[in-house]
Amino acid sequence: MAAMEVGNDVQEQCVELLNEAALLTDDVKKVANLKKVQELIIHQDPALLDNFLDEVVAFQSDTNAEVRRAVLGFIEEACRKDHEMVPKVVANLSLLLQDSFSVAVVKRTIQAIGNIYKITLQWLSQARSVTDLMDSAWSMLGQMKRQIISYVDHDNDGVRTMAVKFMEMVVLLQTYSEPGSLKRQEFCLDGVPMTLKIARPRKLEEEARTVFAEMIKFHGSPHISSVNLMACMGSLTLIARCRPSFIGQVISALESLHANLPPTLSKSQVNSVRKHMKMQLLNLLKHPASYDSHRNICTLLTDLGASQSEVARAMPPAEELRKRQRRTEEPPGAADDDTPGTKRQKFVPEDDDDDDEEVPAGRVASGARLAPVDKMKHKLNAIDITETWAAERLTPQLAADLVLVSMQHLPDAPPALFSNTFTPISAAGTRSQIQHVARLLAAQLTKAGLGPGVEATRNQGIQMTDHDWEMEDEEEAPAGSRRPIATVLSGTVTGREAKKKVALLPSGQMHKKHMAKPLRLTEITRPLPKDELEKSMTAALDRLLAAEKAGPRRGTVLRPSQTAGHDVGPLHTAAVGQDAGSHSGGHARPGRPGVQLAVRGVLQLGGLQQLWPGDAQHSQLRADLLHAHLGADGAARLQGRRNPADSSVPGGAGGSRLGRGHPEGVQLGPGHLPAGPAAVWAAAERPARPAGQLRAGAAAAGHGSRPGDPRPGAGAGAAAAPEQRHAGHAGRTARRGAAQVARRGDAAGAAGHRSAEFPHLTVPEGVTREWTDELAKLCLHLYLALLPRRESLIHELAHVYVLTTADVKRTILRVLEAPIRGMGMESPELLTLVETCPKGAETLITRVIHILTDKTPPSVELVDRVRDLYQKRVSDVRFLIPVLNGLNKSEVIAALPKIRLNPVVVKEVFNRLLGIHADTGNFSSPLTPVELLVALHNIDPAKCDMKTIIKATSLCFAEKQVYTQEVLAVVLQQLMEQDPLPVLLMRTVIQSLALYNRLIGLVMNILTRLASRQVWTEKKVWEGFIKCCQRTKPSSYQVLLQLPVDPLREVFDTAPELRAQLRDYVNGFTASQREHLPADVFELITGRKPGEEPQRVSPPPAPEPAAEPPPRLPRARNRKRSKRHPPSSGAADAPMKAIDY
């Protein structure tokens, strides 16, 4: 009696609380009420659960996310309390999992489903017979499970984290406990009887392994965020501690992670991740089952900076280790057979007592399930195989070679991270250290897909793909029932359908009279068959167009159109819209009433938009219509008006389609231009869902304007400015999209890129157009406008750049200038980009550096990064060009031979080096003009084509303002003094002379010097020498006369005319002058002995005898401007005489 009273009391309380909650507008109180009800029902009177479940669950359609989360908490508790509740709520869970309003609800749902999934499996296993209800609930949970697992690729970080935890749960639940497991008193595969048809233990375990492989894959993915990474790491270690058979795989995963941390992590994130990893490894070390991997764990820990004492503390007691060791020394087969057996015996009495007949079957299973374990071992042992392979080869010789080879890739100074984390190798050269190095190498090689381990696993690779899922589905169907069965009513149906599952409807739906629950038409409607769809589509359009002719009566036509929206069903309306849209491009004009009606029809649809959150085609047609037929402002306003009530995503989709549907649409008229900004403003004004709104607005801004129009960018910026966070949203939208392209790869091509910035717009197939310049600019517009405000976006640009087509690349390069200038040279993000230049984006980076350094000298940081990049990663000299001014002399000289690109580039290089177009004020070059030209001459011809060098020198000569006579004189002087002589020396001499006649004195000096240096031994220079003499006659006669007879003969062979001229010249000599000539030379020139008289005397040109003969060797002095030349025959009396300029 008393119990009854208590029950009634509780019931009344609950009724009261629920009624109150239904009327409350304060969400906090509402949640509090629900919590109270939950407390009352679950803990005080569970019998009421059945009565109130529906009432409470009905709150799941509440608009407030917290309330929905409270409902989820209730559902979870209810299922825990009473398993019979599961079938009643699975449908609700499935709805909540799709919750498009709040990510928080989705996360909470995943969490709840995790628990309920476990509970359900337990319930199935313990039930005496499986009812249809259970079957349906289980298969529905299976669907949700697959969906959640697919969420590891979700856009939202938190959802991914929850998905990882869910996967962890699946793995732990669907594997057998092992002797070394952590003491988890939880239900797992041990408790699932073999005879359970709808959930076969073998299948479940196989699935668990697939899921585990997925986790490993996710764990190793390069784009993983730090939170996800740590969550995933934690999950993997937990799995390893609970299921020691996974330890090996987990440790290899950690090893490969340690060797290849995701490049996207920031410095402190790296620290956090390393710390976390250390913690995980210490935990693993504590676990006795990790004994076999102790060596690997310890080396990893040492690498992570763990001290010896930390490691020693985490080691299990020596005694336990010894025990463990003994066990492993037993024959492996015996151990394997033994352990599961003993475990099962231990387990069976506890849980399976009412399933006694199942036990033998379970034993069979333990033998059978060894196979997959072995398979997995092979798969993950690639690192081990490569490790042994590497260890065998790791001799001191090879190690030395490796070090030498990689030496050149080392930076000058150790990076900060390295000095932070480096610990001196204490045990260098020991067996264990060699093994460790081998392991590290193996991890790297395997990651890169190299090495025998990879080969081996590839050969026997096991495909863990979707078909595992399919297999499972097949298995679920009872054997034999898949044969088609003919039924009277509907012809042939498959067995599965024939079985007709119990349809599970969400609870709490009948009480919605007083609840405002959004109408979910998808639940109650079915797509029309295609032909019917088309028929109604055409019919509707015909009606509309006909109505247009009717003109004044359009008001009446409006109604049918509205009815279409409400009654006939959304698809019908979509059909109308679609056709109208297709016509709109052709002949419709803004303001035509019929078309406006069509537009309204489509807008009606907007209300139902949430039904197709991803239906891009649909929103596209709507937007096409909008932008074609309404004033753009109006369109934006309409969009804006709908948005608050509407789900943000489709709103954004619509908005963004505004200008983008047709590129030509952009040209429709100036009235359309403000659409983008207007949408942004609309968004900014609505505080309700700023994130989604702004995303929508930003999308619109990105696409709704003409390239080059600054307004949308400004609008986006302005709207974003008051709330910094909003900029974050817009930015993230853009970034996330870009990341998606990167993930999706080039296959997605144009479509992928188009959705690059706006991933929620999946571009339907067939809608993709060619990528035009225009389109690319449109897409990039918002992105670029945001760049200076949110610099971290630049990284995605690089990824996108790598993946797009050549045309788009060109476009990107072209439009890049303004935003990059906006970011400036000091931008840390830009510097990071330069540092981490992704493969394939070299041109982009070069362009960026160019823009940055154009007209201003590069900053030290920039130069450092570029130098780093150049030295360590991409030896592409194009990077260096823009920062040449920042490099030091030797670096520039080293880089010069590599610059053998087209003359324009070389010209650019010189301009930079010589500061030709730079502002003279702050210009400083590492090289003086002299040094540059000398360096050019010293380029090793083996490294660089001679023609290129010649072209380069010509460029120098062309810069007459820089290469003045004085400068050239210095150059020549310096070149002269080199040994061996530069090949191009004489060419330069001749060129200089051609430019500046007055250099003749110096040239003579050079020629004399060359003669004394036995120039004839160097073939190229010798040729040049002769040429030069030809050009500089008569001044060169003096020089020629200094040559010994053999070289002189050569000269005459090459240039016969010189002989006659020289003869005339010598003939003009006085006798005393002639005496100075060696006899053989004289004979060679004149053809007679020195004593003989010339046959033909030609008058010497105004001899000017030198007073005293100077010493034989001319002193090479650098007197540039000599007035006393040419040293005509006047000096002829002394052929050895110094040419004194």
Added chain:
Amino acid sequence: MKSMGRSKKSFTVQSFGTGDKVKLPGSAPNKPNIYDFGTTYEHIYRDLQEKDRSLYTQNGLLHMLDRNRRIKPGPQRLQECSDKFDVVISCEERVYDQILEMFESREPVDNTPVHVINIDIQDNHEEATIGAFLICDLCTQLEDSQDLEDDIDELLQEFESKAKRQVLHCVQFY
């Protein structure tokens, strides 16, 4: 020494110790005052007052204890607390380690994520004041976030660059 779940400016906050004992500065660096968890602030307050009133007034310890005893009875130990937090903030790496160790040694039950964040703050008055503002600032940002899980990475990075401090962060589960 303290870890918190949200600070006091309209946040729901609790503060905890993580060590084995409650240690307070004493007359010399090597002579700290040590109490067991479970001792009340009241007791500590009286004790210190007796030991050296002027010293402990001067270094602000009594003031702090006075404030604390009005808030809650005594120091709490995080390891013994069964409440669930969204965010746990520590101000010393050693404490961060202890927190992680605690979470690792537990078995997650319902997988509710909790973010553990460490900001190194030296244990003196000046730094503590700056640190308090920094943490308050960070908490405001975290609180304002509509989707903490998704935003936290970014928020922390912004915070790092703004505060010029290294932050350690990781996610654990209840």
